[in-house]
Amino acid sequence: MTSALQEMSDGGLVVAIARYREDALAEAYRRHAGAVFALARRVLADLTTAEEVVQEVFLRLWTQPDKFDPDRGSLRSYLLAQTHGRSVDLLRSDTSRRRREEREARQTAEAGYDLEHEVWDLTVADRVKEVVAVLPVAERRAIELAYFGGHTYREVAVLLGEPEGTVKSRIRSGLQRMRSALKTSDLSDPGDVAWN
Amino acid sequence: MELTHLEIEQLLGVYALDAVSPEESDLVEVHLRDCPRCRAEVAEHREVAASLAHVGSSAPPGVWSRIAGSLEEAPPKLDLARVMSLRSRPARRGIPLRMAAAAAAMAAAVIAVLGVQVSHLDGRTDKLAAALQENGLDRAVQAALFDESARRVDLRSDDGVTFAQAVVRDNGDSYLVRDSLPKLADDKTYQLWGIVADRAVSLGVLGSDPDVSAFKMAGGGVTALALTTERAGGVPAPTMTPLARGLLPIV
Numbered sequence: 326m327t328s329a330l331q332e333m334s335d336g337g338l339v340v341a342i343a344r345y346r347e348d349a350l351a352e353a354y355r356r357h358a359g360a361v362f363a364l365a366r367r368v369l370a371d372l373t374t375a376e377e378v379v380q381e382v383f384l385r386l387w388t389q390p391d392k393f394d395p396d397r398g399s400l401r402s403y404l405l406a407q408t409h410g411r412s413v414d415l416l417r418s419d420t421s422r423r424r425r426e427e428r429e430a431r432q433t434a435e436a437g438y439d440l441e442h443e444v445w446d447l448t449v450a451d452r453v454k455e456v457v458a459v460l461p462v463a464e465r466r467a468i469e470l471a472y473f474g475g476h477t478y479r480e481v482a483v484l485l486g487e488p489e490g491t492v493k494s495r496i497r498s499g500l501q502r503m504r505s506a507l508k509t510s511d512l513s514d515p516g517d518v519a520w521n
Numbered sequence: 522m523e524l525t526h527l528e529i530e531q532l533l534g535v536y537a538l539d540a541v542s543p544e545e546s547d548l549v550e551v552h553l554r555d556c557p558r559c560r561a562e563v564a565e566h567r568e569v570a571a572s573l574a575h576v577g578s579s580a581p582p583g584v585w586s587r588i589a590g591s592l593e594e595a596p597p598k599l600d601l602a603r604v605m606s607l608r609s610r611p612a613r614r615g616i617p618l619r620m621a622a623a624a625a626a627m628a629a630a631v632i633a634v635l636g637v638q639v640s641h642l643d644g645r646t647d648k649l650a651a652a653l654q655e656n657g658l659d660r661a662v663q664a665a666l667f668d669e670s671a672r673r674v675d676l677r678s679d680d681g682v683t684f685a686q687a688v689v690r691d692n693g694d695s696y697l698v699r700d701s702l703p704k705l706a707d708d709k710t711y712q713l714w715g716i717v718a719d720r721a722v723s724l725g726v727l728g729s730d731p732d733v734s735a736f737k738m739a740g741g742g743v744t745a746l747a748l749t750t751e752r753a754g755g756v757p758a759p760t761m762t763p764l765a766r767g768l769l770p771i772v
Contacts, residue, residue: 347592351585358580379584382674384591396681398564402571409570413539451574471540472570477543478535497534500566507572
């Protein structure tokens with residue numbers, strides 16, 4: 326790995342990937358694969374499938390680098406959006422969902438597994454945790470079920486016993502609230518912390 | 522089913538978290554194509570979601586070696602037809618220049634190694650080399666695409682749509698390649714301008730439906746390119762606001 330690549334911006338890396346530079350893909354992997362894997366594992370609750378998603382996401386970056394548009398956000402958020410979309414697709418297939426539900430039930434029974442605690446205390450980086458803390462509980466819960474639980478907003482509404490419109494509004498306002506807090510906290514580019 | 526702008530806006534948060542039905546997702550995506558404001562909101566939501574996903578952990582060992590192994594077994598598809606058919610509208614439309622450039626650069630690399638690594642030739646590279654030799658089409662454009670020192674600039678609308686991409690070689694030979702440039706009526710033409718200080722200098726009258734256009738960038742001082750629609754035949758000075766523009770990278 327050249328130091329030039331390590332210092333290159335994410336946008337520069339994607340251009341190099343488009344030129345078939347395997348070392349550029351390796352650098353993108355070094356920077357972002359940890360977060361990609363963690364998100365896939367969180368949503369899918371399955372190590373093997375999460376690894377397959379990681380592989381799929383980075384191979385897609387290799388074969389279709391032009392899908393990344395730097396004007397629409399960072400490489401990190403692009404990769405994580407790909408990861409989330411793919412994970413949710415898999416989760417919503419019957420087999421995966423059944424496997425996950427069985428695993429969660431078993432973990433809860435065996436070890437007092439607390440999904441909410443797990444998600445919000447262990448997966449969220451310390452700096453971001455402060456931002457999450459600005460959310461009212463109802464917004465936080467709705468976002469958690471949708472993002473980490475992979476539920477549609479209609480499912481979230483049923484789970485929380487709330488009207489669908491309320492859930493939609495809570496998720497949107499929660500995301501906007503966190504965005505403001507991230508800007509205030511100067512955490513608007515959390516991607517750089519993942520490089521270390 | 523059609524949704525109002527307000528109804529779409531209310532879906533943006535849940536859409537960004539993949540928490541909508543496939544039908545709703547389709548409706549939002551159609552809306553996003555023409556609504557930069559909603560696109561920006563979705564991008565912001567996704568940045569926030571990305572910050573939630575951060576854990577600072579490493580990918581599991583073994584996954585990278587599987588990825589690297591896949592690259593060797595199945596290199597990215599070289600869609601030679603796309604590289605070679607720059608004048609062929611159906612094949613060219615919507616394909617970003619950088620991908621054409623990437624494929625072209627790969628082709629150049631393959632050609633470069635042919636002489637020293639004959640034993641590594643396989644059916645794929647044989648085919649590639651043969652196609653490159655047989656196809657004289659757009660050799661000049663390909664040479665520009667191969668040229669690592671050439672400057673590349675996207676000509677974009679104010680809301681971020683890339684209409685065309687230009688490649689400018691050191692010797693001034695330059696080419697404009699269509700991306701999503703729509704066809705004009707026959708009594709209209711696209712006209713390309715170089716911006717020198719505050720003046721617009723005509724670089725070419727491109728016609729109503731251009732795929733690839735050559736132009737010469739003589740002399741220095743051009744800091745940006747702009748594209749206008751004008752009456753057929755062109756005009757000495759722009760009469761319309763540019764529909765797309767792009768800054769030329771400084772050498």
